[in-house]
Amino acid sequence: MLHTVNKSPFEKNSLDTCLRLAKSGSEILLLEDGVYAAVKGTAVEQKMRQALSDYTVYALGPDLKARGIEEDRLIDGIEVVGYDGFVDLAANSDRIQSWL
C-alpha cells in the first residue's frame, strides 16, 4: 500500500499517525509540506530513520525544490521522485492512503 503525507511534521500529526498505522513494507511518499520530514538534522530525523527500516520512503522532487531543500540535505535512504515517479508509485499500488 502507498501512503502519502502532505503536512509538515512540525505542525500536524499526520506523519505520526501514518507511521503508527502503516504496515511494515509499505511505501510512504512525502509531498507538499510533508517533504520537510525528509531533511537531516531536524527534530523528526530520528523518527524518520526508524521509519526507513520498515518502509520505503520517497520525497517529491518539485516540492523539495519549491521549498529550497537541496537533495544533499536529505536523510540517507530517502528516494527523490518526480511527478512521473509519483504516478508510477500510485499505479503500482493496489491502494493509496492519503494522510491529510
Place this chain on the structure above:
Amino acid sequence: MGNGVKKFMYVNRRAPYGTIYALEGLEVVLIGAAFDQEVCMVFVDDGVFQLKKGQDTAESNMKNFSPTYRALGDYDVNKLYVEKESLEQRGMSEDDLLELTYEDEDDDYKEKPSIRIVNREELADLMEQQDVILNY
C-alpha cells in the same frame, strides 16, 4: 514617534506553499506599510521556512514569492525576528535564510541586515512591547 503611531507585529507560523497563510500575511504587511506604523515581522515554528533561500517553484507551477521578502526594506519593514529554537528544531541556521537588507536613512543609507535571530525569551519580551499583534 509621533502621535498615533502604533507598534505592529506580524507573526508568521506557516510554511510558504502548503497553505495560503504565508502569502496572505506578506501581502497584508505590504499593504499595511502604507500607514506609517512601526512594523516588525516574526518568523516562528514553520514560519521560518518562508525565509529559506534557494526556493524554486518552476517545476511545481506555483508562484515563487520568496523574492518579495527582499522588497520589504523598500517598504520600511526592517525588523524580521526569527526564533532560534524554531530554526534548530528544523535543522536550519542563519546561513539557510535569505540575505535581507535595508538602507538605514539615519546612518548614511548604509545597508544593514533585516533578519535578527532571537531566542524564545527575547521573542516573548518583544511581544509584550507591541500594541497590535496579527497572526498568520
Place this chain on the structure above:
Amino acid sequence: MAFEIGGKSYETDEEGYLANLADWNPEVADYMAKEDDCDLGDNHWEVINFLREYYEEYQIAPAVRVLTKAIGKRLGKEKGNSKYLYELFPYGPAKQACKYAGLPKPTGCV
C-alpha cells in the same frame, strides 16, 4: 475581457490589466495608453521599464510611495517626486504605469 492588436487577442481583467504577464510587449503599452488618450514618450518608458524590472526582481508591483523613492534613486531627484510622476501618469503613477507595463495592480492599491 480582451482587446486585439494586429489580429492577436490579449486577455485582461475587468479593470483592463493584462491577465498574463507573459503576453506583454511594447505594442500592448502603446495600445493601452492610446485608449487613455496618452502618448507614450521616453519619460513614460523610463518608468514602465523600471516597473517591469522591479517586478522581475521582487515579483510585486511596488506601491506608489516605494516607486517614487526608487525612481528618485535610479533616475534622479527631479524625477523621484509625485508631481513629476503624476504629470506623466495622471490616473496615478503606480496604477496607470503598472497597467501599461503589463503588471497586476500594485498590492495595496484600491
